[in-house]
Amino acid sequence: MKYLSILIxxxxxxxxxxxxxxxxxTVITKKVPNKIEVIDFYSTHxxxxxxxxxxxxRYTLDxxxxxxxxxxxxxxxxxxxxxxxxxKIAKEYEATGTALFLNVIVNGKEKHIDLTDFAFxxxxxxxxxxxxxxxxxxxxxxxx
Numbered sequence: 770m771k772y773l774s775i776l777i778x779x780x781x782x783x784x785x786x787x788x789x790x791x792x793x794x795t796v797i798t799k800k801v802p803n804k805i806e807v808i809d810f811y812s813t814h815x816x817x818x819x820x821x822x823x824x825x826x827r828y829t830l831d832x833x834x835x836x837x838x839x840x841x842x843x844x845x846x847x848x849x850x851x852x853x854x855x856x857k858i859a860k861e862y863e864a865t866g867t868a869l870f871l872n873v874i875v876n877g878k879e880k881h882i883d884l885t886d887f888a889f890x891x892x893x894x895x896x897x898x899x900x901x902x903x904x905x906x907x908x909x910x911x912x913x
Contacts, residue, residue, distance in 0.1 A: 803913035805843045805906065806872040810864035813851045819867040822892045823847055826869065829902045842913070843906065873909050882909070 807830065809823050830838055830845055837843040850859040850866060862870055862881060869888040873880045884905065891898040 801874055801877050802841070803875050804841060805837075805909050805913065806870075806874070807843060807845045807906075808858075808862065808868075808870045808872060809845070809847045810850050810859060810862065810866070810868040810870070811847065812866045813849060815867070818889060818892045822867065822869060822888045822898075825892065825895055825898045826888075826902065828895075829899050829906075832899070833903050834906060837910070842910070871905065871909060873913065875913050 807826060809826055811819055811823065827845065830843065834843050838845070848855050848858060848864075850864050859865070862868065864870075867885070867888075869884040871882040871884060873882065882905070884902070887901060888898075891901060
């Protein structure tokens with residue numbers, strides 16, 4: 770028992786020998802303007818609902834947020850997940866087909882809001898879709 774205690778103390782002392790790591794961790798925050806990115810992911814072969822989600826999203830933005838689109842407070846991207854050049858962003862959002870996201874950027878930090886379930890549930894009900902998407906965007910605009 771005595772030898773075991775000495776062994777444990779020795780291991781602790783040698784492992785904590787006072788050496789410091791020469792690595793420094795640097796956090797870089799890029800200066801990016803506060804904004805909301807509306808991202809509509811889709812695949813090459815699209816169903817009626819998938820096409821309607823994009824159309825309703827564009828309509829909502831054009832109708833209610835035209836000034837925010839002009840001054841880039843809100844941006845819109847339609848991204849085909851099947852294209853190789855879009856692999857990285859699709860992976861970041863875990864989008865493998867149709868998906869709708871808000872990426873809210875405040876002080877260089879991103880918050881991804883997944884609206885995919887909402888989009889599929891309300892996608893074919895234009896007025897309900899417009900009302901709810903407008904509400905979500907209005908709420909997030911207050912935070913930027």
